Amino acid sequence: MTTLILIRHGETDWNRDRRIQGATDIPLNDTGRRQAHEAALALQDRRDAGERLAIVSSDLSRASETADIIAGTLELATPRRYAQLRERAYGEAEGMQIEEFARRWGSSYRGGVPGAEEPVALRTRARKALATVVADLRRSSAPSRTTLIVVAHGGLIREIIGHATGDELPRPGERLANGSAHEVRYERERLTLLSYAPPVLV
Numbered sequence: 001m002t003t004l005i006l007i008r009h010g011e012t013d014w015n016r017d018r019r020i021q022g023a024t025d026i027p028l029n030d031t032g033r034r035q036a037h038e039a040a041l042a043l044q045d046r047r048d049a050g051e052r053l054a055i056v057s058s059d060l061s062r063a064s065e066t067a068d069i070i071a072g073t074l075e076l077a078t079p080r081r082y083a084q085l086r087e088r089a090y091g092e093a094e095g096m097q098i099e100e101f102a103r104r105w106g107s108s109y110r111g112g113v114p115g116a117e118e119p120v121a122l123r124t125r126a127r128k129a130l131a132t133v134v135a136d137l138r139r140s141s142a143p144s145r146t147t148l149i150v151v152a153h154g155g156l157i158r159e160i161i162g163h164a165t166g167d168e169l170p171r172p173g174e175r176l177a178n179g180s181a182h183e184v185r186y187e188r189e190r191l192t193l194l195s196y197a198p199p200v201l202v
Contacts, residue, residue, distance in 0.1 A: 001187040002134050003147045003194070005043065006157045009058075009066040010035035011178040018098045020108065022090030022116070027061045035179030036066040040073035042181065043149070047074075052144055056133050057151035058085035066179075067151040079151070080136070084129035087153035088122045091115025107172075109158070123159040127189075130160065134186050157182060164191035174199035 010032025014021045028036070047053065053074060057067035059081035067079040092114045093101050101108055111118040117125075130150075137148050154176045161169050164184055170176065180197035 001185060002137065002145075004130065004134075004184050004186055005147065005149045006160060006182045006184065007039055007066065007070070007149060007151045008154050008157055008176050008178055008180050009060075009063040009151060010039075010069075012062050014095075015178060020090050020093045020096050020098065020101055021062075022087055022094040023060070024094045025060050025062075028065050032062065032066070032178060033069060036069035037073060039066070039179045039181060040070040043070065044074060052141065052146040053149060054137055054141065054146050055079045055149040055151065056085070056137075057081055058087070058153060058156075059083050060086055060153070063151045063153060067149075070149065070151065076149075080133075082129060082133060084125060084132060085150065085152045085156060088119075088155040089115070089117045091117075109155075119159065122155060123163055126156045126159045127163065127191075129156075130186060130191075131189060160184065160191065161193060161196065164193040169193065169196055170199055173202050175202050176200070 010028045012026040012032055013029050014026045053076055055067050055071050055076050057063045057079045064081055071079050090113060105113050109119060137146060157176055158170055161182060177200045182196055183194040185192040185194055
């Protein structure tokens with residue numbers, strides 16, 4: 001059994017401006033850096049004495065910088081990067097404001113966007129990515145039990161939570177907040193949601 005803490009990266013200018021990011025590599029802004037530091041402090045506050053932590057992230061800069069800030073604050077080893085943890089690619093919609101996206105295609109959590117990764121494919125990729133990062137963690141940390149911080153993206157984390165809850169969460173109209181942390185238990189490839197951070201209402 002492995003405990004995973006899934007953290008959405010801090011804010012970027014495109015988040016602030018309500019633009020679809022997807023696979024476009026947009027860096028954190030100053031608010032995002034502050035959110036990353038606050039996420040680290042929250043992890044420090046909930047950390048049990050003697051608990052071993054490790055951290056990995058998507059290789060997109062907004063996630064990798066968030067992970068670097070958390071690792072530095074908690075004095076963890078340099079995060080390992082995984083391209084498999086990237087955000088859903090949104091094809092023609094990348095850079096588009098959310099309101100325009102909604103007018104053209106409806107909910108951003110549905111499929112049908114030209115050139116975009118379909119939600120079912122994203123969920124499959126997310127599950128495979130978790131299997132990979134957990135296997136790598138166990139190889140490097142056995143026999144010690146280590147909690148793994150996974151810094152990734154809203155769309156990918158949303159699919160993981162959806163899989164773990166039979167799509168009861170996130171609810172329609174809920175968006176995962178930048179810097180939010182959600183805890184899951186990974187056991188024999190089965191995911192169980194342990195905590196769900198308060199979402200932002202769209």
